[in-house]
Amino acid sequence: MKGIFITVEGPDGAGKTSVIERLIPMLKEQLVPALVSTREPGGVRIAEEIREIILDPKNTEMDERTEAILYAAARRQHLIQVVLPAINAGKVVLCDRFVDSSIAYQGVGRGIGVAEVADLNEFATEGLAPDLTLYLDVPAEVGLARIAQNKERKNDRLDQEKLSFHEKVRAAYLTIYEQQPERVLLVDATQTINQVVAVCLDQIKAKYPTVFK
Template sequence: MVDTFITFEGPDGAGKTSVLTALIPQLAAHLTRPVHLTREPGGAQISEKIRELILDPENTAMDARTEALLYAASRRQHLREVIVPALDAGEVVVCDRFVDSSVAYQGAGRQIGEQAVLEMNQFATDGIQPGLTLYLDVPSEIGLARIAAHRTSRQFDRLDQESLAFHQRVRAAYLRLAQQEPERIHTIDATQPMAQVVADCLATLQHFLTDSWQSR
């Protein structure tokens, strides 16, 4: 595990993008190290091209294992081109999604096997793991309702087309991962008001990044 590598996870509708938009400036103001925000799938030129393939709502014929392999390929390129160089430069890397997403969405949601997807990604990442993962938890029904309410102001992708049962399997997998790895994965109640979610995330990060934290 890499202490300066931090990931954010959550089911659809958890509000990760909004939380990170509000959180990153506050985090950067408190750290003695630069903060590098990135995302998956994507984050690097090749990885962004793979993202377009994966999320294109017209690609309805994509096989579940093809999807999982594309996520792993995107992740590998992103890791080698962006994440590892930033970590080597002494930066705190904050990544919107990482391996846990593949385990939850492809392993459980697509039902192709959580362990199989994990092993595929261990190969892709050389076993590199974040030191801390903040999991923003929200019931599937609430998350999907949020997506429906903001349909005109956000990208609609292939995963948004999936059933409630799919999203419930994804959330259940995330909860299992959090139970299995409580030292790494910290659960944040994402049903709270946005300001409180951001505050809870910042408090968790302060505790974890003590050596790089400075009071303002």
Template sequence: MNRKPLFITIEGGEGSGKTTMIGRLAAYMQNHSIPYLITREPGGSDIAEKIRSIILEPKHTSMDARTEALLYAAARRQHLVEIVEPALAEGLTVICDRFVDSSLVYQGMARKIGVEEVWAINQFATENRMPDLTLLMDIDPEEGLSRIMANGDREFNRLDMESLSFHQMVREGYKQLADRDPDRIKVIDASKSLPQVEREMIRVLESAVLKDF
């Protein structure tokens, strides 16, 4: 059966389990013989990874919010044209850890630059390219941050240094985006057990997209 290659993104606050669920999603793709590529933002390509190291360096606490937004958009552009679009053209379903929605909530809402301002930057960067489906891993920020503290293997970055109120604004921002675009953004309760979260993610995936093949 011919399958349309999909652009799927995973979003969520810190400690929401995105990395774990991406691994489970990859296993699903393998089991169903769906060719796929896993990538991430910021990063995914050599140039974008270099930009990532600048953005997330814990020492860069003086970074201006608009500088941060522009760097994310620059990394996103390079990643999109170098990795995402070529993979889709080859027939691969792309599973990406974060995309434009992250910038809208982290910089537009939590940093208070303005959603429309950040959206304008990203419209230019992506030429209005958006995912076919976004899985939003929703969790209370306190629980998410406690997970991070308990995970010694996880990368520590500048966002982990933000206040609880910052992460609460991120969560609220994601909820607002989901309310605006419910056909694309599907909310998953990430506070449940891993098997429960995985089952819900696959159910949403199949009901939202794969049934159309």
């Protein structure tokens, strides 16, 4: 049996990491297949090292296309070592970010172009797309305010971008949602974290009722 590939997307400050951390034990307890939780960029040694280069605040001279290529490279390695083996073994993969992030951040936010970034990632992933994407939506100013209030968060290179950049990213995500409603489900991330987690869990259960105990 082929596994299920679920991704969680959202602008900075949407609360993806916190939501995923709470979802993992709930899904592990209720899913019949095994659950593999992972993240991008990262998930394996090579991809984690690329992540450090991309997000290091010191790397201000990084070119936009270099950034996009590095994300695609990390994605490829992660895909080969983690995602595809798990899917082929019939497991459920829950991944923090995937190609939609590159479309939103590099394609639109950086202005490289949606088609150009899509083609790059088509090569990197050999056309693999998530079965379900939970998009946590939050206005850019709200997300940035959350980041500013989070004392424990380590600011990265993308956190240094202006509000206009993050507004473009959110607009790109909303376009993806409008264009692919059969895959992308929008979750209002301005709610409390408990409400967001509950909605995400309900959406997954509704989409795949037969894989729950």
